[in-house]
Amino acid sequence: MKVSARNVLKGTVKAIVPGAVNAEVIIEVAPGVEIVSIITKSSAESLQLAEGKEVYAVVKSSDVMVAVDEHD
Amino acid sequence: MKVSARNVLKGTVKAIVPGAVNAEVIIEVAPGVEIVSIITKSSAESLQLAEGKEVYAVVKSSDVMVAVDEHD
Amino acid sequence: MKVSARNVLKGTVKAIVPGAVNAEVIIEVAPGVEIVSIITKSSAESLQLAEGKEVYAVVKSSDVMVAVDEHD
């Protein structure tokens, strides 16, 4: 399946922190660059996520804000 | 200002593609790793965005999906 | 690719309404049940969308609100 989201970043699962309903998934997309995702636990299980697994972080471009340092 | 969004990725503006109302901002967060953001043109101007400027890509963790290759 | 989004609804493209930057895609997921999506034009082209094509409408469960009639 190919999705319309503009950001599909390849990475590796660094850690999974399970909650009651949701799971926090930490994905390393480059050395030292991590992206945190929160998905439902049932999704995490359905995708068979585990530490070290190759995954993609998928983000719609309209969900990315831009910020600058204020002294700029 | 410090925001509650979990993902605040430092990067550099690679390109800005202006539209009628929105602007597409391409941010390099690591060598070869780019994130595309769509914000309003008035926001891009207010932040004085320009190629080469240091910025942050800000994404809520609940806006990050995870995907895996299907043959996995 | 398999995504963590809970809603992946199979359907058929009924119409594509192109704008300057975005395209409106109308997807029929059941007889008489249509879902409208707005994606960037470049995404629509990259997915080679066309009327009659089989596609999926993908929506995160946290992006679905519930409403009831007020006299209920």
Added chain:
Amino acid sequence: MKVSARNVLKGTVKAIVPGAVNAEVIIEVAPGVEIVSIITKSSAESLQLAEGKEVYAVVKSSDVMVAVDEHD
């Protein structure tokens, strides 16, 4: 109340799965076509949701992604 969201799909509550803070609501919008929503438990109670109740699944068009099978 009438909302600006483009997708207002009539359906029936098939199941409600309560969590600690959130509730998962499964809505059938056509025979065999279900949409999963996650809302806060307090919202679910305020709307008096129950199995069999007629509801609407409300989704902004910018929150709908499109996907295609990769061999297409």
Added chain:
Amino acid sequence: MKVSARNVLKGTVKAIVPGAVNAEVIIEVAPGVEIVSIITKSSAESLQLAEGKEVYAVVKSSDVMVAVDEHD
């Protein structure tokens, strides 16, 4: 219709700025407190929005971030 979104703020349309596909709607929810919304032009027309009209700004609680001043 009653929606599951937690934030339903009563206000008055201060201005409508039409674009090609979208419209920017500025809503005053308290004296001096304005909220900007971007919706499709067809939604704005369907809701018959006009300056001075009483409306509601509707926002899901998961779409509200919190920020603090950094010297705090």
Added chain:
Amino acid sequence: MKVSARNVLKGTVKAIVPGAVNAEVIIEVAPGVEIVSIITKSSAESLQLAEGKEVYAVVKSSDVMVAVDEHD
């Protein structure tokens, strides 16, 4: 840091309701006008949120829907 989100509303924390993973933060942005935010508990701690603290409610304009009363 200055963000591209159009809505940055100054307010005061009225209450914090902690859950297992998330926290509900109620922000008063004007007398009698409250905005509810759900963020992760770790974000709430990192921002050192507490009742009475001055904060900002940050919302992207594309996350604000507009609604009208139906008899309008």
